[in-house]
């Protein structure tokens with residue numbers, strides 16, 4: 001250790017590691033730590049990451065978080081281990097707080113730094129683009145004409161946000177509008193998210209869905225719930241005084257339970273359904289409808 005060595009710009013005394021040896025020693029420590037820590041992060045931390053695995057979109061997000069966290073682990077270790085290494089090895093004796101010689105224009109170091117940064121960013125951008133396309137928008141709203149759509153049958157469910165509640169319309173079940181959200185398990189759902197007044201955001205946390213709810217916009221988000229459970233629904237866009245109270249719970253249920261529930265909703269809301277405007281992908285906000 002150099003803590004007792006006098007500060008000097010000269011070559012290190014005999015027995016002290018040179019700059020090259022420091023580099024080799026530090027790289028060895030970093031590589032060993034990364035090789036041990038990265039799989040541990042992926043194996044033990046990955047499975048408990050939010051938002052859980054209650055849908056295809058949510059499970060995809062857990063995978064993406066695990067991949068990015070695993071990629072970030074060696075970077076974090078590089079920074080933390082270097083700090084510790086520097087404190088231990090390059091600390092100056094008390095009372096001798098002298099600055100070392102200035103370092104300028106190290107072409108090798110700069111090239112390696114820029115190259116590694118570029119490789120990391122390009123890798124992440126490519127991975128993210130691929131995953132977004134593969135996951136039909138990865139649980140986020142893709143606007144009225146999504147670039148990629150799942151094949152096969154889909155259950156359309158319209159999410160209507162307004163200050164300060166969500167209601168849900170099922171166009172394939174007579175356009176009934178309910179105050180609760182129920183979805184059948186293992187069915188591809190096509191959310192059509194819109195708003196009647198200001199901007200909101202439909203966030204079904206455990207399903208991994210977060211889609212902007214904007215007036216006069218049909219924002220489509222796909223999700224396939226894979227677990228029977230209760231999930232939270234929050235508004236995720238500051239939308240006025242009671243934004244914080246704009247939440248409720250949705251339920252993923254079995255297909256027969258869903259059919260029973262929606263039939264019940266159709267019966268219960270029949271008098272209201274008759275009064276509703278015809279099902280539409282978007283609705284004009286009230287002041288616009290009145291021509292103000």
Ligand SMILES: [Cu+2]
Nearest residue numbers: 235237239243
């Ligand atoms: Cu809100």
